[in-house]
Amino acid sequence: NAGVTQTPKFRILKIGQSMTLQCAQDMNHNYMYWYRQDPGMGLKLIYYSVGAGITDKGEVPNGYNVSRSTTEDFPLRLELAAPSQTSVYFCASSHEGRGYSPLHFGNGTRLTVT
């Protein structure tokens, strides 16, 4: 089973460029999430989705956008990249809401904005 697949694994952007981080899961999970992890810090929630067509903001949504047209895919869009968005981005999914259902994470996308 592939689980949660993220692409690309690495990316370098110039300030002001845009890009889309791709995330796909094959577990038929309704809930999907985007987190960012900065060095020495825990994970911070950017956006989440409770099902196709439904998305909501997390703790740090500014500078990002998401869409959820299918159950499987949950892309994250950066419109005007800034150095503060240099981070490792993780996509995750879960069977149910975040209460007791474990999160299944992808292997991350390491983004550098220069």
Add this chain to the structure above:
Amino acid sequence: TQLLEQSPQFLSIQEGENLTVYCNSSSVFSSLQWYRQEPGEGPVLLVTVVTGGEVKKLKRLTFQFGDARKDSSLHITAAQPGDTGLYLCAGVNNAGNMLTFGGGTRLMVKP
């Protein structure tokens, strides 16, 4: 915003030693999850504790949820190099709709 503080931030020990990692908050959580993350990979769930005072064992790892459900600990007995990684705790709020991660404890076990 509910905050979770993990201590220590870094820990370097010799193979065979015991260690304890702490996860503390002033807020009450309905449950708490522990994850381990290895370099270049996403976090992987180790355990979920739900009841205040609950103790769960996973081979050499013992997890405890505080009686007041505000804190948790992870104890590793006879650490091995394979235990090396970043250990993250994550608390679920009482409404069950928010998961807050701690900053993590980076563990290195030297052979």
